[in-house]
Amino acid sequence: MLSLHGAGIGKGIAIGRAYILKRSDIDIPQYSVQDIEVENEVTRFLGAINATHGQLLEIESHIPSDAPPESKSFIEAYLLMLKDPLISDQPVETIRTEKCNAEWALQRHSELLVARFDEMQDEYLREKKNDVRQITSRIQHNLLDIPQQGITEVAGQLEDKVIISHELSPADTVQFKNHNIIAFVTDLGGPISHTAILARSLNIPAVVGLHGATRYVQHDETIVVDGKRGTIVINPDEGVLDKYRARKRFVSQRKKELSELKDNLPVTKDGADVTLLANVELPEDIQAAHQWNAQGVGLYRTEYLFMNRPEPPSEQEQYAAYSEVIRLMRSPVTIRTLDLGADKQVDGGRSEAPTNPALGLRAVRLCLHEPGLFRPQLRAILRTSALGPIQIMIPMVSSLNELDQVLDMIEETKEELRHDGEVFDEKVPVGGMVEVPAAAIAADFFAHRLDFLSIGTNDLIQYTLAIDRIDDAVNYLYDPLHPSVLRLIKLTIDAGTRAGIPVTMCGEMAGDARYTKLLLGLGLRIFSMDSTSLLEVKKKVLESDLRILPGKVEEIMQCPDSNTIRDMVVALEDL
Amino acid sequence: MVKQNVRVINKLGLHARAATKLVNEAAGYDCEILLCRDGQQADAKSIMGIMMLAASQGTELELVISGTDERSALHSIVDLFENRFGEDE
Structure with a gap:
């Protein structure tokens, strides 16, 4: 049994099994390709770009109609970034000049971009590095033929589950409602992040900014999520579980009395x-x-x-x-x-962070x-x-x-x-x-x-x-x-x-x-x-x-x- | 090749929305469109390139366009800057 603390969202308690939504930690291979294989490698890369494009359109079509308009513009920005020469053309040149594999070429350009954004004074622009990471990860999954693990891709397995993820994009969060998810926990994010705000409206408890959540929680373990205290308990023993069940009952009982x-x-x-x-x-x-x-x-x-x-x-x-x-x-x-x-x-013109x-x-x-x-x-x-x-x-x-x-x-x-x-x-x-x-x-x-x-x-x-x-x-x-x-x-x-x-x-x-x-x-x-x-x-x-x-x-x-x-x-x- | 200086006059500068409009406009022309700022260059067809210029209100940029329809590209892109990318101020 282990308990961890982060920033709590929502007041309730959820008890359920963990579903780990993995996305980022894939190993990027590096190898050289023969001269005659170079154009195949380029084709493979462009194929992955196209596949990613199709998947983004698919996600766009699944956004519930009552979702905030920002969720849609979020996907539109992803689509534009996918078409960006810095993402879709430059790796092709690198494959041709350096005769390396597509994954490696993409990763190098992506890391350069992330580093450039990371240096920005402007906080808003700096955050764009996460978009670059997410889009790169989507393309890499397609190149390596690893199934995507967005909410859409694992639909059907999520009912009554506690979602554990490194981070969640608003595109994921808006779909929670469709899948009867009972709580979620993320390594990153703060209580006023976009994801948290969207989640709050769904009325489920969540804990964000809980560093290490994805490291400590195993798939299918029993998790208690306490939104009010910002705590999760992994593999609670019977005694603790009983306490939380009692608190859950107490909370709903008290709610009834107060009502x-x-x-x-x-x-x-x-x-x-x-x-x-x-x-x-x-x-x-x-x-x-x-x-x-x-x-x-x-x-x-x-x-x-x-x-x-x-x-x-x-x-x-x-x-x-x-x-x-x-x-x-x-x-x-x-x-x-x-x-x-x-x-x-x-204030786009402000150059120094206070x-x-x-x-x-x-x-x-x-x-x-x-x-x-x-x-x-x-x-x-x-x-x-x-x-x-x-x-x-x-x-x-x-x-x-x-x-x-x-x-x-x-x-x-x-x-x-x-x-x-x-x-x-x-x-x-x-x-x-x-x-x-x-x-x-x-x-x-x-x-x-x-x-x-x-x-x-x-x-x-x-x-x-x-x-x-x-x-x-x-x-x-x-x-x-x-x-x-x-x-x-x-x-x-x-x-x-x-x-x-x-x-x-x-x-x-x-x-x-x-x-x-x-x-x-x-x-x-x-x-x-x-x-x-x-x-x-x-x-x-x-x-x-x-x-x-x-x-x-x-x-x-x-x-x-x-x-x-x-x-x-x-x-x-x-x- | 045609060149012209433009100034970012919309309040928010070349942030995501203005950059999106610029990319969509630039994509319609069959030429190379570059935005230059203090030796830094960005391809106007790249949303990330444009954002990395971090051009806020008041920034002076040089437009360098070369290609078959360079004149009309220059004209419409200068218009976009002058109309504050359709923003209120």
């Missing part, structure tokens, strides 16, 4: 109204928001529209996407303006730096305000100067729209996300200029404690209950309350039921979270009594030590 709370309003024991909102990203997240009775959307992330594509979406495309969310939601939606990092897709992206040109900074990117989004959002109640939320504000620039830009955009004869809500509320300690400490100043504040705990914690959550070496220091973090949250809530504007929390802390009572005691009344957490948090709200909580939380605020604080927060559960 009975679905129609209750979130009101505390003493009758105070609390508002529970959903964080959404994709239109399908709206279904989940309705399923768990969210009272609106407290955070609509717009980055998805901008990711995994070389150019930003037009105003019209954004307008269409935002309108769809407003239409489906039918209750207030808070749209967050673009929160991208110093990112490749939007040394510290978290402190670099990101979120609202990037938007002010690139008005050509920001203005179409503001126009699209403002136009959407004619269709239903929305709010505009600016991420990562850190100085009043910057905030004033944004507010000016919004006013200018409104003027432009009036001039163009477009309709919009003149009073659309504009709020800011408190994620930088500077904004929390001076929250009173920000509160005077804004219509609402929203606390983004993930970044606020990271910036306050100066720890990079992604860095394995320091992430044990990531602590939502650090006294400094709690003070900044309190400062922000108090500033909003004094200015008479609502304060929301939309970070992970808002959706973590362990902290619900603490936050209520600090004065928070609006929580926005992943829809799957709504009922757990609602349960805590129903159990809370605001006649007692604030006093207890005041005691917690006097405590200097996180561990003691943790115990005191747990003790709130018994009130």
Whole structure:
């Protein structure tokens, strides 16, 4: 028995047998060919190119019609690369001049290409090396007459299996739905990779970025995949298996109990109204928001529209996407303006990678730096305000100067729209996300200029404690209950309350039921979270009594030590 | 052989989508079409070659075309650059 950790996707647990999807590790032979054999070798190479072309067209025809449009353009790009002289002509020349076998000629050119892309400063272009690798591998399989192991090629063997693979292309992932796969695990990839995003919508657990998965897992071994914890267990013994089966039952049992709370309003024991909102990203997240009775959307992330594509979406495309969310939601939606990092897709001219992206040109900074990117989004959002109640939320504000620039830009955009004869809500509320300690400490100043504040705990914690959550070496220091973090949250809530504007929390802390009572005691009344957490948090709200909580939380605020604080927060559960 | 300097004016530069359009256009002509940048050369019929130029907005490139229909090839490819590859900005 062995257990391994990676980045978890989805919340469920799957137990099943492993299916290893192998693709890359084939041995490339090297040998010389006789003069009279050279043209045969060239023909063999061109035959493999043609076969690969046919297979790609076959995959294209199997993409489900409801798959995101990017899946198709992905295949189109592969087809164009296959025709590229650097892939299809140069190896032919090498076969002729060096009289070597086709596999070797192809591999040499492919490695040169990969090395060239690898040197690129531009992250987007650098990633193209993976496309070169994948396409090369497909041709090599055809040359060596080794069966391809894409999802299409092994269809029929995958039902109820856990797929283990070095990496999966989005072209594979979109087809999972057709094959009843119960979970997947990959060596590479991150939680926001394209593959992960597509997989999340399929509602199956997965663990990505689990280095060594393909090395440790054997075909047909029993695997437990825990999407919530990002863990897999290989060959669990009966005891462990029983535990996981029990947890799986517990999870579904608890889900059933919680679902009975679905129609209750979130009101505390003493009758105070609390508002529970959903964080959404994709239109399908709206279904989940309705399923768990969210009272609106407290955070609509717009980055998805901008990711995994070389150019930003037009105003019209954004307008269409935002309108769809407003239409489906039918209750207030808070749209967050673009929160991208110093990112490749939007700035082809940037030649140096930032040394510290978290402190670099990101979120609202990037938007002010690139008005050509920001203005179409503001126009699209403002136009959407004619269709239903929305709010505009600016991420990562850190100085009043910057905030004033944004507010000016919004006013200018409104003027432009009036001039163009477009309709919009003149009073659309504009709020800011408190994620930088500077904004929390001076929250009173920000509160005077804004219509609402929203606390983004993930970044606020990271910036306050100066720890990079992604860095394995320091992430044990990531602590939502650090006294400094709690003070900044309190400062922000108090500033909003004094200015008479609502304060929301939309970070992970808002959706973590362990902290619900603490936050209520600090004065928070609006929580926005992943829809799957709504009922757990609602349960805590129903159990809370605001006649007692604030006093207890005041005691917690006097405590200097996180561990003691943790115990005191747990003790709130018994009130 | 015909030559002309062109400037990348579309905001996103010669990234995948613009490169795709350029390759598809170039493929329609029976001539050799080269894009040159600071001594680096790329075949306009190669999507990877074009991307490897990493030509962002503002980059100056020299088009060198030779072949039977070089005049019309030059004309249509210059047009493509000037029309920002059909992109908004």
